[in-house]
Amino acid sequence: MSTTAKDTDPKTETAEAVAPLPTAVAQKRQSPWRAPLAFLAMGAALVAVGMFQSLPVALAILNMSLISAVMAMGLNLQWGYAGLFNAGVMGFTALGGLAAVVISHPPVWEALSAGGRGMALSGVIVIAIIATTAFLATALKGRLRSLAIFVVIVVGYVVLRPVFGDAVNAIEAVDPARTGFIGGLGLPITVAWLAGGVFAAAVAWLIGKVALGLRSDYLAIATLGIAEIVIAVLKNEDWLARGVKNVTGLARPLPVPYEIELQQKQWFIDLVSRFHASALAAAPDTAAREVMLRQMLIDGASSYVKIAYAILFTVVLLIILALCVRALNSPWGRMMRAIRDNEEAASAMGKDIKARHLQIFVLGSAIIGIAGAMMTTLDGQFTPGTYNPLRFTFLIWVMVIVGGSGNNLGAVLGGFLIWFVWVEAEPAGRLIVQLMSSNMDQNSALYHHLQDIAAPFRLFVMGLVLLIVMRFAPRGLLPEKVRHS
Amino acid sequence: MPDATDLLNALVLMTNYVFVPALSYGSQLALGALGVTLVFGILRFANFAHGDLMAFGTTMTILITWVLQANGITFGILPTALLALVPAIAATAIVAILIDKMVFSFYRKRRAAPVVLVIASVGVMFMLSAIVRFIMGTEDRRFTDGERFLVRALEFKKWSGLNEGLAIQTTQAITVVVTLAVVIALFLFLNRTRTGKAMRAYSDNEDLALLSGINPDRVVMVTWIIAAALATIAGALYGLDKSFKPFTYLQLLLPIFAAAIVGGIGEPVGAVVGGYIVAFSEVMLTYAYKKFATYLLPDQWAPDGLLQFLSTDYKFAISFIILVVVLLIRPTGIFRGKVL
Numbered sequence: 174m175s176t177t178a179k180d181t182d183p184k185t186e187t188a189e190a191v192a193p194l195p196t197a198v199a200q201k202r203q204s205p206w207r208a209p210l211a212f213l214a215m216g217a218a219l220v221a222v223g224m225f226q227s228l229p230v231a232l233a234i235l236n237m238s239l240i241s242a243v244m245a246m247g248l249n250l251q252w253g254y255a256g257l258f259n260a261g262v263m264g265f266t267a268l269g270g271l272a273a274v275v276i277s278h279p280p281v282w283e284a285l286s287a288g289g290r291g292m293a294l295s296g297v298i299v300i301a302i303i304a305t306t307a308f309l310a311t312a313l314k315g316r317l318r319s320l321a322i323f324v325v326i327v328v329g330y331v332v333l334r335p336v337f338g339d340a341v342n343a344i345e346a347v348d349p350a351r352t353g354f355i356g357g358l359g360l361p362i363t364v365a366w367l368a369g370g371v372f373a374a375a376v377a378w379l380i381g382k383v384a385l386g387l388r389s390d391y392l393a394i395a396t397l398g399i400a401e402i403v404i405a406v407l408k409n410e411d412w413l414a415r416g417v418k419n420v421t422g423l424a425r426p427l428p429v430p431y432e433i434e435l436q437q438k439q440w441f442i443d444l445v446s447r448f449h450a451s452a453l454a455a456a457p458d459t460a461a462r463e464v465m466l467r468q469m470l471i472d473g474a475s476s477y478v479k480i481a482y483a484i485l486f487t488v489v490l491l492i493i494l495a496l497c498v499r500a501l502n503s504p505w506g507r508m509m510r511a512i513r514d515n516e517e518a519a520s521a522m523g524k525d526i527k528a529r530h531l532q533i534f535v536l537g538s539a540i541i542g543i544a545g546a547m548m549t550t551l552d553g554q555f556t557p558g559t560y561n562p563l564r565f566t567f568l569i570w571v572m573v574i575v576g577g578s579g580n581n582l583g584a585v586l587g588g589f590l591i592w593f594v595w596v597e598a599e600p601a602g603r604l605i606v607q608l609m610s611s612n613m614d615q616n617s618a619l620y621h622h623l624q625d626i627a628a629p630f631r632l633f634v635m636g637l638v639l640l641i642v643m644r645f646a647p648r649g650l651l652p653e654k655v656r657h658s
Numbered sequence: 659m660p661d662a663t664d665l666l667n668a669l670v671l672m673t674n675y676v677f678v679p680a681l682s683y684g685s686q687l688a689l690g691a692l693g694v695t696l697v698f699g700i701l702r703f704a705n706f707a708h709g710d711l712m713a714f715g716t717t718m719t720i721l722i723t724w725v726l727q728a729n730g731i732t733f734g735i736l737p738t739a740l741l742a743l744v745p746a747i748a749a750t751a752i753v754a755i756l757i758d759k760m761v762f763s764f765y766r767k768r769r770a771a772p773v774v775l776v777i778a779s780v781g782v783m784f785m786l787s788a789i790v791r792f793i794m795g796t797e798d799r800r801f802t803d804g805e806r807f808l809v810r811a812l813e814f815k816k817w818s819g820l821n822e823g824l825a826i827q828t829t830q831a832i833t834v835v836v837t838l839a840v841v842i843a844l845f846l847f848l849n850r851t852r853t854g855k856a857m858r859a860y861s862d863n864e865d866l867a868l869l870s871g872i873n874p875d876r877v878v879m880v881t882w883i884i885a886a887a888l889a890t891i892a893g894a895l896y897g898l899d900k901s902f903k904p905f906t907y908l909q910l911l912l913p914i915f916a917a918a919i920v921g922g923i924g925e926p927v928g929a930v931v932g933g934y935i936v937a938f939s940e941v942m943l944t945y946a947y948k949k950f951a952t953y954l955l956p957d958q959w960a961p962d963g964l965l966q967f968l969s970t971d972y973k974f975a976i977s978f979i980i981l982v983v984v985l986l987i988r989p990t991g992i993f994r995g996k997v998l
Contacts (some may be wrong), residue, residue: 390704394915398978408972567780629791636784
C-alpha cells in the first residue's frame with residue numbers, strides 16, 4: 174500500500190526488530206532460590222504423577238521432558254542469545270530422526286546392489302550441477318550468468334531424472350513390505366545423535382545463508398517453509414527411510430537392555446525380588462508367588478529401561494547445558510548479547526553480525542537435531558507422518574518463552590513444565606468434560622460432541638499459558654540474569 | 659503435424675486440469691495473502707494466526723449454513739454458505755477485534771518489537787485452532803449444496819465433440835467471481851474513501867498520520883474488520899472448493915505468506931498477483947504433461963514418462979522455492995513492498 178516505504182527510518186526498524194526483550198533495563202533483583210525451588214516443584218509434580226497416576230506415565234513424561242529440554246536449549250540459543258526467530262524446529266527434529274535411521278539401521282544389501290550404483294551416479298550428477306553452478310556464479314556476470322545457471326540446472330535435471338528414477342524404482346522394489354529402502358550404516362545409535370546434529374547443522378547453514386541478514390520475520394517464514402519441505406521429503410522419498418511406511422525396530426543404545434532379555438537375567442530377578450520382598454512374602458503359596466513375581470518382572474523391566482534412557486538423556490542434557498552456560502558467560506556470549514541488544518553498536522565495534530548469526534543459528538539447530546535423534550531412539554521407530562508444526566515447532570517456542578528466553582536453566586524448566594502440562598492437559602480436559610456432561614443424556618448429540626473436546630483442550634491451554642506468561646511475566650519464569658560490572 | 663482437433667483437445671485438457679484449478683486456488687490464496695499483507699502493512703507484524711482465523715471464519719460460516727438449512731432457507735443453485743458469509747464475517751470480525759483488544763493492543767501501546775507480536779500471534783493461533791476443533795471436531799466436512807457443476811464434462815464432450823471434457827464446478831466459478839468483487843471493492847475502499855485513505859496514510863508513515871489527526875484506534879479496528887472479512891471469505895471458499903479440515907488451514911499459511919512476500923508485503927496489488935503466481939506455479943509444476951504432449955507431438959515422439967516436474971507431494975516446496983528466489987533476487991517483492 175505504500176510505494177514510499179523506504180523512507181521509514183531503517184535504523185530504528187532493525188534495532189527494534191531484533192531485540193527480543195530489552196535486557197539492559199534495570200531489573201528487580203531475583204531471589205537466588207528461585208531456580209532451585211522451581212525445579213524442586215517440578216520434581217514434586219513428577220513424583221506425584223508417579224504415585225497417584227502411574228509410574229510408567231511419570232517416567233515417560235520425564236524422558237520426553239529431558240528431550241524437550243534439550244530442544245528448548247537449542248531454540249534458546251537462537252532466540253534467547255541472538256534474537257533469531259526459528260519457526261522450523263520441526264524440520265531439524267525430523268532430520269535428527271532421519272540420522273537415527275541412516276546411522277543405526279543395518280544396510281539392506283539387496284537394495285544397494287539393485288540401485289546403489291544408480292544412486293551413486295545421481296549423487297555425482299547433483300554434485301556436478303552444484304559445482305558448475307558455483308563456478309558459473311563466480312566466472313560470469315549479469316544476464317549471461319543467470320541464463321547459464323538456468324541452462325545448467327535444466328540440463329542437469331533432465332539428465333538426473335531418469336538415472337535417479339530408475340535407481341529409486343530398483344530400491345523400492347526390493348521386498349517393499351519389509352524394507353524397500355537403502356537401510357543405514359549399522360553403527361551404534363548413539364553415533365546417530367551426533368550425526369543428527371550434523372544433518373541439522375548442514376541444513377541450517379544453507380537456510381541461514383539465504384535468510385539471515387534480512388529482518389527476523391523473514392527467517393521465521395523461511396524456516397517454516399524448510400521444515401515443511403524436510404517433512405515432505407521424508408514422507409515421500411521411500412528409498413531413503415521408507416516414508417510413511419515408517420522404520421520400526423531401531424536398535425537401542427548400548428546401556429539400555431531389551432525388556433524380554435532383562436526379565437531372564439538372574440541379577441535382575443534377584444533385584445526385583447529383593448525390592449518387593451515383603452509383598453512376595455505375603456503371597457499365600459508358591460504358585461501365587463510365581464505369578465506375582467512374573468508381573469513384577471514385567472513392570473520392573475519396563476521401568477528399568479525407561480530409567481536407563483532417562484540417565485542417558487540426563488547425561489546429554491547436562492553436557493549441553495554446561496556448554497551453553499559456559500558459552501553464554503564467555504566473551505563470545507557477551508558478544509552475542511551485545512549484537513542482540515544493539516546491532517548497530519556491535520557492528521560499529523567491528524563485529525560481523527551476519528557471520529555470528531549464522532554461527533549461532535547453525536549451533537542451535539544442531540542441538541535440536543541431537544534432540545530429534547534422541548527422540549527417535551526413545552521411540553525405537555521413525556514415523557515421518559507424525560511430525561506437525563504445532564507439536565514440534567510452536568510447542569518448543571512456548572517452552573522457551575515460558576521458561577525464560579536467554580536463560581538456559583529457564584529453557585530446561587520450560588521444557589519440563591510445558592511437556593508436563595501438554596501431557597496432563599488431556600486427562601484434565603477429559604475430567605472437565607466428565608464434570609460438565611455428568612448429568613447429561615448419554616445419547617444426545619451434545620454429549621457425544623463433548624467427548625471429542627478433550628484432545629484439543631491441550632492446544633487451548635498452551636495458547637493460554639503462552640499469552641498469560643507473555644503478558645504478565647514477559648521475561649519468563651526464570652528471567653535472564655544480566656551482570657553489569 | 660497435429661490437426662485442429664488435437665490442438666483443441668490439448669487446450670481443453672490444460673484448461674480443465676491446470677487453468678481452472680489454479681485460478682480458483684490462486685483466488686483463495688490471493689484473499690488470504692491480502693489479509694496477511696493488510697495486517698502487516700498497518701499493524702506491522704506477520705500474523706501467524708491468520709490461517710486459523712480463516713479456519714474460524716469457515717467454522718462460523720458452516721454453523722450458520724446449518725442453521726439456515728435447518729430452517730429451509732437455501733440459495734437456489736448457489737451454495738447456502740454464500741448467504742451465511744455475511745453473518746459469519748460479522749462474527750469473525752467481532753472475535754478479531756476482541757483478540758486485538760485482549761492481546762495485540764497491549765504490545766502495540768508499548769511499542770514492543772514486531773517479533774513479540776509474532777509470538778503473541780502464535781499464542782492466538784494455538785487458542786483459535788483449539789476453539790475451531792472444539793466446535794467442529796477434527797474430521798473432514800463438506801458443506802456445499804446447490805448445483806455442483808456449472809459445466810459438466812460429459813455435456814461438454816457431447817456439445818463440442820472433443821475427446822477431452824471440461825468440468826467447471828460451481829464453487830470454482832463462485833470463487834473467482836467473489837474474489838474479483840472483493841478485490842475491486844477493497845481497492846475502491848482503500849483509494850476512494852476517507853477511511854481507506856487514512857489506512858494507507860497510517861501504513862505509510864504512522865507518526866505523520868497521527869499528526870494529521872487520524873484516529874489510530876479506528877484504523878486498527880477497520881483493519882481487523884477487513885482482515886477478518888478476507889479471512890472468512892478465503893477460508894469459506896477454500897472449504898467449499900475442497901473440504902473443511904481444521905489442520906489444512908495451518909498448512910495454507912506457507913503459500914499465503916509466500917504469495918504476500920512475492921508480491922511485496924504490505925502491498926495489496928502484490929498480494930493478489932503473488933497469490934496467482936504461487937498457485938499457477940504449484941499446479942503447473944506438479945501436473946503430468948504426458949497426455950498433453952501426446953496430443954501435440956507426432957506418435958513416434960510420444961513420451962514414456964509422466965512428464966511431471968515434481969510429484970504433487972512437493973507442492974509446499976514450490977511456494978518455498980519461489981520465496982527463496984524472491985529473497986535472493988528482489989527481497990522487496992515484485993511491487994516493492996516493505997522489506998520484511
